[in-house]
Structure formats: structure tokens, C-alpha cells
Amino acid sequence: MSGPYPDRRQVLAGSAGLFGASGLTASAQPGDKPAPRKKYPFKKSINLWAFPYPEKMTLEQCLKLAKDAGFDGIELNYDLESDLSPKSGPKEFASIRRTAEKIGIAISGMCSFLFWPFPLTSNDAAKRARGLELAGKIAECAAELGTENVLVVPGAVHIPWRNDYEPVSNDVCDKRAKEAVKSLIPAAEKLKVFINIENIFFNGYLMTPGEMNDFVDSFKHERVRVHFDTGNIMMFQFPEHWIKQLGGRTKNVHLKEFTKKGTDYSLESFRPLLDGTTNWPAVLEAFDQTGYKGYLTFEYFHPYGHFPEALIYQTADSLDRMLGIKG
Numbered sequence: 001m002s003g004p005y006p007d008r009r010q011v012l013a014g015s016a017g018l019f020g021a022s023g024l025t026a027s028a029q030p031g032d033k034p035a036p037r038k039k040y041p042f043k044k045s046i047n048l049w050a051f052p053y054p055e056k057m058t059l060e061q062c063l064k065l066a067k068d069a070g071f072d073g074i075e076l077n078y079d080l081e082s083d084l085s086p087k088s089g090p091k092e093f094a095s096i097r098r099t100a101e102k103i104g105i106a107i108s109g110m111c112s113f114l115f116w117p118f119p120l121t122s123n124d125a126a127k128r129a130r131g132l133e134l135a136g137k138i139a140e141c142a143a144e145l146g147t148e149n150v151l152v153v154p155g156a157v158h159i160p161w162r163n164d165y166e167p168v169s170n171d172v173c174d175k176r177a178k179e180a181v182k183s184l185i186p187a188a189e190k191l192k193v194f195i196n197i198e199n200i201f202f203n204g205y206l207m208t209p210g211e212m213n214d215f216v217d218s219f220k221h222e223r224v225r226v227h228f229d230t231g232n233i234m235m236f237q238f239p240e241h242w243i244k245q246l247g248g249r250t251k252n253v254h255l256k257e258f259t260k261k262g263t264d265y266s267l268e269s270f271r272p273l274l275d276g277t278t279n280w281p282a283v284l285e286a287f288d289q290t291g292y293k294g295y296l297t298f299e300y301f302h303p304y305g306h307f308p309e310a311l312i313y314q315t316a317d318s319l320d321r322m323l324g325i326k327g
Contacts, residue, residue: 039324040284045073045108045297047254050311052303059083059096063103065309069316073108074100075297076145078138080114086137093144100145108295109149109196109227109252110142116162120180121155121173121205123166132180136187143191149252149295150193151227154181154215157204173205178215181224188223196227196251199242201235209245216249225249229299230283231256231270240279243286250292254299255319272311273298273318280322296323 046069051062066074076096078084083096100107118131135152142150155177159165168176181195188195199212206212216224226249230239235258243250257276262269274280287296296319304311320326 034327037321037324037327038285040288040322041293042284042287042323043072043106043108043295044070044316044319044323045075045295046071046312046315047075047111047297047299048077050298050300050303050315052308054082056303056308060099060103063100063105065312067103067105069309069312070320071105071312071316073106073295073297075109075111075295075299076107078110078112078114078134078141084110084141086134088141090144093141097145107145107147108297109147109151110138110145111151111299112138114138115153116159117164119156119159119165120153121168121176123168128176128180132183135180135184139184139187139191139193139195142193148193149196149227150188151198151252152181152184152195153198153200153203154178155203155205156200159203161202170205174215177205178218182219185219185221185223194223194225194251196225198227198254199229199232201233201237209242212242212246213249225251227252227254229254229256230278231258231299234258234260234276234278235269238279240282240286243283243290243292247290250287250290250294252294253287253292253296255296256299270300272300273315274322284322 046066048062051057051065053059053062063074076084080086083092114134115131118127118134120128120131122128122131139150142148155173156165156168157170157173158167181197184195197212197216199206201207206215212226216226226246228242228246228250231254233239233242255273257271257273257278258269259271259276261277298315298319317326
């Protein structure tokens with residue numbers, strides 16, 4: 001000891017003696033193989049928002065990258081200005097489907113931000129009508145692409161990130177949402193797609209699993225199911241609790257990572273997969289216990305500005321470890 005403080009060797013030696021005396025020696029030794037992880041049957045998927053599309057990559061490049069990274073499927077997004085928009089029709093959608101089939105990647109579902117500028121519960125009747133029209137077009141697009149999953153946001157009491165939405169009282173919101181979804185069922189039957197209701201939380205509607213169950217069950221129709229998003233309720237709740245209560249109603253899933261350590265409740269609170277506070281072992285086990293066998297789709301809104309492929313490969317690797325594919 002050269003001064004009043006012990007050197008590194010003395011600290012390490014003292015620590016070893018302490019752990020040995022108290023029986024706290026590490027059980028794992030260098031060279032030991034980790035215990036095998038449980039394997040889960042879920043299919044890996046990723047949303048197109050994780051890619052720099054269309055600014056830096058074409059849709060075909062995104063499909064190829066997802067396939068190369070090892071994803072089983074990719075969730076596509078319907079917009080007003082893209083390959084997947086009202087500007088395209090059956091011919092264009094058939095071409096996208098053929099391209100995906102040639103690459104060997106499935107289209108796991110259809111998603112859209114358009115439910116926010118054109119909410120199905122808006123006080124503006126014209127916006128409600130436009131929202132229903134677009135929901136119908138999204139369903140048609142899904143059918144043409146060969147996917148049965150159509151994500152629907154049924155309504156909102158409030159949309160905190162928009163200043164053009166007048167708050168709607170809870171009872172009016174519920175009435176309008178049910179009317180809207182009911183009107184979509186005939187097309188869903190014809191197109192053989194599912195209307196999957198997403199939990200949002202930030203919109204002040206369907207805030208608990210019980211409310212979601214009551215909403216979905218009210219239609220008494222097999223074509224109305226749940227699109228469960230793990231991150232959207234993480235601010236004050238826990239996805240593993242919801243999953244068990246939703247049970248077999250869940251038809252499709254978003255894996256959105258969220259951190260409870262921050263104070264930002266915008267889209268910035270969502271993180272790359274595993275860089276958050278979600279109890280993923282509990283979440284995966286809950287899905288398995290309910291008998292879910294579908295896609296787990298990573299949803300993220302910020303493609304990497306440099307080397308964007310890194311996010312895709314990192315996510316695929318994380319999912320492989322979560323699902324027990326990699327030890």
C-alpha cells in the first residue's frame with residue numbers, strides 16, 4: 001500500500017475473500033456454456049418505418065434488407081404519397097406482392113398514420129368520412145398484398161401531438177368508434193381481412209384491457225380482433241398484464257420498446273429493441289401462455305441517419321436472442 005488507500009490487487013484480494021466467506025461466489029465460470037433459452041414459436045417482423053424509405057431506399061431495397069437480416073415478414077404503411085397510397089391500385093399492389101414473394105418475405109400487415117389526421121371519431125364529419133374511406137382503401141390494399149392484418153385506430157378522446165383535433169367526450173368517442181368499426185365489417189368479410197384494433201393510451205380511449213375486451217366483444221364478429229402494442233401502454237402500465245387479459249383476441253402485435261426512466265412522453269420515448277425497461281421475458285411468456293402464434297413486429301420511427309442497415313440487423317439479432325434462436 002503506497003498511501004491511505006489500498007491498491008487494486010488488495011481490493012480484488014479482499015473482495016475474493018469476502019465473497020468466499022459469505023458463499024457469494026459466482027456460479028458461472030469462464031468457459032461455461034450459458035443455460036439454453038426457451039424457444040418461442042413467434043414470427044419475426046419489422047415495420048417499414050424503421051427504414052429510410054422513401055428518402056434513401058426503395059421499397060424493394062427495404063424488402064431485401066429485411067429478408068437478408070432474417071425477418072420472416074415486414075409490415076407496410078399506407079400513406080397519401082408513397083408506393084402504398086391511393087395513387088396506386090390493384091396492378092401496383094400485385095407487383096409489390098410479387099416482388100415480396102420473389103424475395104421470400106411475407107407482408108405481415110398494413111399500418112397507417114392516416115388515422116390521426118382523419119380520425120374516425122372527429123367532430124368534423126368530413127374528416128370522419130375521409131377516415132372511413134381511407135380505412136377501406138387500406139383493407140383493399142392489404143387483400144391485394146396477400147396479408148389479412150389491417151391495423152385500425154378506432155378513435156380518440158384527445159390527440160396531444162396535434163393541434164387540429166378538438167377533444168371529444170368519452171361517450172361520443174365510444175359511440176362514433178363503434179359505428180365506424182361496424183361499418184368496416186362487411187368489407188372485411190368480403191376481402192377476408194381482420195380489423196385489428198390497436199391500443200394507443202396517448203389518445204385517452206380504450207385505456208385498460210377490460211375496455212379493449214368490451215369494445216372488441218361488442219361486435220360479436222370474428223373479423224374484429226386486437227392489434228396489441230407493447231409500448232403504447234408502458235408509460236403507466238405493463239404489457240404482460242394486458243396480454244393475459246386480452247387472451248385469444250390478439251391477432252397481431254407491435255413490439256415497441258419503451259423506457260420508464262425518462263420524462264419524455266412523445267415518440268422519442270420509444271427506443272431500439274432491448275434498450276428500454278420492458279420485461280421481455282415476462283412479455284414473451286405471456287404471449288406463449290395465450291397460444292399466440294403470429295408475428296411480433298418491431299415498430300420504430302427513427303431510421304438511423306448513418307448506416308441505416310445497422311438498426312435492422314441489430315433488431316433481428318435482438319429478436320433471435322429473445323425468441324431463443326440464438327443462445
